Amino acid sequence: MRLRRVVVTGLGIVSPLGVGHEVVWSNLLASKSGARRVDDFEVGDLPCQIACRIPLGSSEEGKFNPDDWMEPKEQRKVDPFIVFAMAASTQALRDSGFAAKTTEQQERTGVLIGSGIGGIGGINDAAITLKEKGPRRISPFFIPGRLINLASGYVSIEHGLKGPNHSVVTACSTGAHAIGDAARLIALDDADVMVAGGAESPVNRLSLAGFAACRALSTGFNDAPEKGSRPYDKDRDGFVMGEGAGVVVLEEYEHAKARGAHIYAEVVGYGLSGDAHHITAPAEDGNGGYRSMAAALKRAGLQASDIDYINAHGTSTPLGDEIELGAVTRLLGEHAPNVVMSSTKSAVGHLLGAAGAVEAIFSLMAIRDNIAPPTINLDNPSVETAINLAPHKPVEKTIDVALSNSFGFGGTNASLIFSRAD
C-alpha cells in the first residue's frame, strides 16, 4: 500500500514555560525553568516537594486561564488533563487555519490524544468520597471525566471532528506514539487531518508519592527547585514532574498545500520498540531505544548522518540518561560530533504522557528557526561525549532533520523524525 505524505500545520501547547508555542519557545531559548516548590497541597511528608507548574494568569501574558478554553461548567466535570488538551487543541487548530466545516471535512478529521495516567487526581478524590460518604455521592461525571480517551472525546465534540477518535496510553512514550500513530492514520488514508498529542495533570499527592516510591523523582533539590531537572549532569537524582499538553495538527501533504497552509515540517519517520526487560528500568545496553531510532530512520529512508538535532528523552534519572546517550552514540557513529542533542525536560520537567508531544513541538520549532534549545543545569556532564548536549544555552545550526525520543515504563519506546518540507 502506498503511504501518503504527512505534514505538521498547527501547534498548541500548555506547559510550565507558558501557553502558546511562541511564548514557550522564547522562554525555552532564554534558558528559563518552570520548576518551583509545590505550595497548593501538603508536601512536607513527601521526598520530592517540587514540580514544574503551569503559570496561571491571562492568555495575553502567555499564561493559563482555563476559562478561555473550556466553560467553567464543563471544567468542573473533568480532570485538568482534559482542560489542557482542549486548550492545546484549540490553539493548534487556530494555528493551522483549518476548521472542519463540511460534513466531508468533519468525517475526514480525527483526534488522537493520549495521557499516561489520566485522571488519577480525580480517582483519588472519588475514592475518598466513596469511603467517607458512600456510593450515592459519586458523581455521574466521575468516570467520563477521568477516562484517558475523553480528552479526544471532548476535543472532537468541541470542534465537530467525526473522523477516527482514538487514544494512546504508553506511559512517557504516549505523546510520541499518539503523533506517530495519527500520522499513520493519515498515511493510510483513514483521515486527511488529525489533531494529535498528549496531555497530563499528574501534580498531586498520590502521583508524587507513587513516582517517589518508584525512586524516579528528584529528591535533593527541594530547596532549589530550578536546579532539580539536570539531565546528563553528575548531580542529577531523578526527574522533576511537569504538567500540561502538547497537540499538533497533522495533515496530508496535498491537503495542506491545496489550502496554502504553513507547513512546519514533514513527519518522515516513526519507530517503535519494546525493551522486554523491566517494568521501570531501561535495558542497560539501550537496545530498545536504539532499535526505535533505527526503525524511525528506516521508515524515513534516511541515514544517521542525516540527523541534525535530537530532542532526547533525557529525564534526569541516574540510569536512563546515560543509557540513551549510549544508544544515540552507537546510532550516530562518526557523525556524533555533528549533532546537537538536548533534553528540554531540564526546563519544562517531565510531562509524562504529554512529554513526547511537547518535545515534538520543540523539535519542529528547532527546524523552523534553525536553533537547538538548551539543556539547562548541565554544569558537569557525568560522561564524556562527542555529541553537543547544548549545555545552558541554545545552539544555532542548520536543522533540517530532527529526531525526538520517548521511552516509557513497561519498556515502551517511540522515536519520531521530522524533516523540513520542500
Add this chain to the structure above:
Amino acid sequence: MSDIEDRVRKIVVEHLNVEADKVTEKASFMDDLGADSLDQVELVMAFEEEFGVEIPDDAAESIQTFGDAVAFLSKATS
C-alpha cells in the same frame, strides 16, 4: 418556601452555569436550562447533599423543572 427556592436556585445556577433569572418555576432542567441526563443526576445529588434528604430514583425522575424540585424538597423537609 423562599429560602428553599433560593437554595435550589443557587445549586441550579452553579451546576448548569445559567443566569438566575432563567431559573423560573416552569423552567425544565433539560429543555430550558441545558442539562443533559448526567447533569440531571448530579443536580439531584446536589439537592440531596444540600437538604440532607435521600431522593429515590423514581422520585428523581419526576423532578423535571425548578418548580418540581422546590415542591419535592419543601415536602421532604417539612
